[in-house]
Amino acid sequence: xxxxxxxxxxxxxxxxxxxxxxxxxxxxxxxxxxxxxxxxxxxxxxxxxxxxxxxxxxxxxxxxxxxxxxxxxxxxxxxxxxxxxxxxxxxxxxxxxxxxxxxxxxxxxxxxxxxxxxxxxxxxxxxxxxxxxxxxxxxxxxxxxxxxxxxxxxxxxxxxxxxxxxxxxxxxxxxxxxxxxxxxxxxxxxxxxxxxxxxxxxxxxxxxxxxxxxxxxxxxxxxxxxxxxxxxxxxxxxxxxxxxxxxxxxxxxxxxxxxxxxxxxxxxxxxxxxxxxxxxxxxxxxxxxxxxxxxxxxxxxxxxxxxxxxxxxxxxxxxxxxxxxxxxxxxxxxxxxxxxxxxxxxxxxxxxxxxxxxxxxxxxxxxxxxxxxxxxxxxxxxxxxxxxxxxxxxxxxxxxxxxxxxxxxxxxxxxxxxxxxxxxxxxxxxxxxxxxxxxxxxxxxxxxxxxxxxxxxxxxxxxxxxxxxxxxxxxxxxxxxxxxxxxxx
Numbered sequence: 001x002x003x004x005x006x007x008x009x010x011x012x013x014x015x016x017x018x019x020x021x022x023x024x025x026x027x028x029x030x031x032x033x034x035x036x037x038x039x040x041x042x043x044x045x046x047x048x049x050x051x052x053x054x055x056x057x058x059x060x061x062x063x064x065x066x067x068x069x070x071x072x073x074x075x076x077x078x079x080x081x082x083x084x085x086x087x088x089x090x091x092x093x094x095x096x097x098x099x100x101x102x103x104x105x106x107x108x109x110x111x112x113x114x115x116x117x118x119x120x121x122x123x124x125x126x127x128x129x130x131x132x133x134x135x136x137x138x139x140x141x142x143x144x145x146x147x148x149x150x151x152x153x154x155x156x157x158x159x160x161x162x163x164x165x166x167x168x169x170x171x172x173x174x175x176x177x178x179x180x181x182x183x184x185x186x187x188x189x190x191x192x193x194x195x196x197x198x199x200x201x202x203x204x205x206x207x208x209x210x211x212x213x214x215x216x217x218x219x220x221x222x223x224x225x226x227x228x229x230x231x232x233x234x235x236x237x238x239x240x241x242x243x244x245x246x247x248x249x250x251x252x253x254x255x256x257x258x259x260x261x262x263x264x265x266x267x268x269x270x271x272x273x274x275x276x277x278x279x280x281x282x283x284x285x286x287x288x289x290x291x292x293x294x295x296x297x298x299x300x301x302x303x304x305x306x307x308x309x310x311x312x313x314x315x316x317x318x319x320x321x322x323x324x325x326x327x328x329x330x331x332x333x334x335x336x337x338x339x340x341x342x343x344x345x346x347x348x349x350x351x352x353x354x355x356x357x358x359x360x361x362x363x364x365x366x367x368x369x370x371x372x373x374x375x376x377x378x379x380x381x382x383x384x385x386x387x388x389x390x391x392x393x394x395x396x397x398x399x400x401x402x403x404x405x406x407x408x409x410x411x412x413x414x415x416x417x418x419x420x421x422x423x424x425x426x427x428x429x430x431x432x433x434x435x436x437x438x439x440x441x442x443x444x445x446x447x448x449x450x451x452x453x454x455x456x457x458x459x460x461x462x463x464x465x466x467x468x469x470x471x472x473x474x475x476x477x478x479x480x481x482x483x484x485x486x487x488x489x
Contacts, residue, residue, distance in 0.1 A: 001025065001060065003042040004087050005035050011086045015048055017057035024102075028073050028207075030065040030095065034058055043091045045073055066103055066191065068094040069207035075241050076205070082240075082461065084424065084468045084481040085230020093226075094205035096187040106193035106209070122270035123149040123250065127213060132248035133268030134219070134261055136401050138278035139254040139370040143217065144172070146252055151178070151196060153248075154212030158198040159234050161221035166198045173198070181206070201226065204234045204241070212247055214238045219251040219260050221364055231482045239263060254367050255401055258408045262419040271402060280370060280379040284393045287384055306382050316376035318369040320362065320383045366396060418484055421457055422464035425485045428452045429478040438475070443467040 002013050016033055018025050025031060029044045041064060068076065072094050080087040126133040127149045137146060147169070150156040160166045170182040173196050181190035183199025183206055190197045191207040199206065201224050204214075216224070216238050224234040235251060236259075242249030251260045261269050287303035309317050362383065373379040383396055395404055413420050431452050435445035443464070444457040458464035468481055 001031075001044045002046045002048050003031065003033060003044050003060075004091060005033070006041040006043070006088055006092070007035065008088075010035075011088070013045065014042075015057060017059045019059050022060060022063050025060060025063050027070040028067040029063060030067045030099075032061040032064055034061060043067055043073070043088075043095070045077065045087070045091075063101075065096065065099040065101065066188075067091075067096070068205065069191070069209070071241075071245070072205055072207050075237065075244065078240055078244075079232045079237055080230055081465060081469075082236070083230035083232045083483045084465060084472075085232075085483075089228065089230060090205075090232065093202045094207070097184060100188050100191075103188065103192050118145050119149050119152070120145045120272065122272055126250050126268065126270060127153060127248045129268065130246065130248055131268065132214075132242060132250045133264040133270065134251045134253070134256050136256060136269065136271045137252050137254060138272060138274060139367045140278060140280075140374040141272075143169070143252070146250075147173075147196075147215065150213040150215050150248075150250065155193065155208060155210055156196050157203065157206060157208060157211060157214045157238075158196060159204050159214070159216045159224070159238060160198065160200055161218050161223040163200045165217070166200055166203070170196075170198050201234045204237045211245060214242050214247065214249040216249070216251045217253075218367070219253040219256050220367070225484075227482075229480050229482055231484060233484065235260060254370075255363055255399070255404060258405070258412050259419045261405055261409070269405075279399050280373055280376075280381055282366070282381045282383060282396050282399075284383045284385065284396055286386060303382075303384055306384060309380055309382060315378045315380050316373055317380045317382060318372050320365045320369055320381065321385075362396065366399075416457070421459060422461045423458075423484060424456045424464060424468065425482040426454050426456050426468075427480045427482075428454075432477060433475070433479070438471055441467040441470045443471070 001018050002015050004013055014033070014035065022031075025044060027044050027046060031042055031044060032039055033042045034040075035042075039061065044067075068091060073091070076087060076090040076094055079090050120135075123135055123146045126135060135146065137143070147156070147158065150158075151173075158166070158169060160169065166182060170180045173180045178196055179189075179194040181187075181194045181197045183190060183197060183203035186194075186197075187206070191209070193209045197203060197206045197208050204216075216235055218224075219235050226232050235257075238249050238251075251264070253260070256269075283305070285303050285305045287306075306317075306319055309315060362385070366381065366383065369381050373381070383393070385393070412418070417423070429452070433452070433454075435447075435454065438445075442458065446455040446457070448455060456464070456468070458467055464483065468483075472479075
């Protein structure tokens with residue numbers, strides 16, 4: 001058997017002999033092995049046959065737990081290569097938190113109670129094309145009809161951006177009599193077989209027998225991407241898993257990312273016709289707009305317009321402060337001019353490392369606000385930003401998904417951002433790395449404010465993967481690689 005040790009910094013595979021006493025060891029099993037004089041946990045990733053039996057292999061010491069299915073192990077190997085990171089980290093995300101010695105019988109769903117089982121024509125079309133696609137679904141509408149199109153096909157995996165969102169869906173489906181596994185706590189139930197497996201980002205790695213469809217909800221949400229190396233995205237993993245199994249993958253979002261629509265193609269993007277109430281009234285206000293320069297530094301979070309609408313007891317108001325985190329907006333102390341991105345003119349932020357980043361989170365916050373207002377008779381969203389004069393904010397007043405997607409596609413094509421190019425952020429252990437010495441890897445390096453950090457580009461994902469693999473094999477120093485950094489997802 002070939003195994004991957006659960007040891008940080010050891011990104012190699014090793015071969016061991018499985019003794020006859022450990023007949024339950026298979027691909028995906030978590031075992032105990034001896035490595036360099038110490039005992040460590042490891043995952044079995046493949047079976048290996050050697051033409052000669054003269055090789056003196058060490059034996060696997062013990063079986064510890066059930067682990068990812070063989071299908072998930074192969075998916076993990078794909079993700080480790082695609083996102084240029086350690087396989088050990090991916091297998092860890094795909095494994096149960098507790099030891100499981102043996103899987104039990106499969107769970108059958110109880111008789112389903114009568115209730116909402118209506119379906120959406122646009123969703124039905126995507127599930128029946130055997131590949132799936134993107135469904136542009138308004139934020140305030142219930143998701144149950146969309147889920148029904150997948151559940152009616154058989155065993156379904158539902159991936160959400162948060163555990164709370166997943167828990168709400170799981171409770172609703174259980175009330176209908178369906179057998180549901182909520183990840184990660186119900187890892188064993190999922191592996192034994194239930195009607196629906198639902199969970200946050202890591203649920204995409206759930207071991208599920210006879211999986212028939214995959215649904216990714218709120219595909220636009222940045223929480224679907226792991227920030228650690230490898231920086232896998234649940235959307236991309238779900239798409240590859242569905243492709244390998246030959247089942248449909250449907251990505252659902254009020255405003256899907258360009259990566260999602262590019263994968264689906266124009267023929268597999270379905271827009272649900274909008275009705276009154278899909279987008280509540282939205283106002284964009286600047287808290288400094290009605291103040292003089294001398295008053296601005298002392299002004300608080302509440303603008304005069306926000307105070308005005310909050311005093312109206314007949315309205316339900318949600319305020320979005322587009323200044324999340326630290327140093328989310330930078331301006332000149334003298335002239336108050338906003339520091340903007342040189343490429344797209346959007347306001348930049350300062351990240352935890354002191355670097356400037358171009359990142360827009362207002363759309364995700366807007367969709368959260370719309371869901372909070374669901375069911376309110378008089379609803380209003382106030383988007384408060386010190387960058388309210390930016391023409392891009394006009395999109396928020398009257399959102400139009402078709403036009404928004406088209407503009408984003410054109411902008412990313414012009415700027416050569418993913419998915420029209422491949423990118424990675426590489427952080428080296430020391431400053432001895434010189435990009436000029438590695439032109440033969442067919443990677444384009446752009447320096448940043450830090451001498452040890454570079455933004456790397458390639459024409460496509462395959463060339464990026466090949467170039468980083470070549471660099472990793474030839475370069476003697478250490479570095480970390482973050483493929484498709486979150487701000488370019």
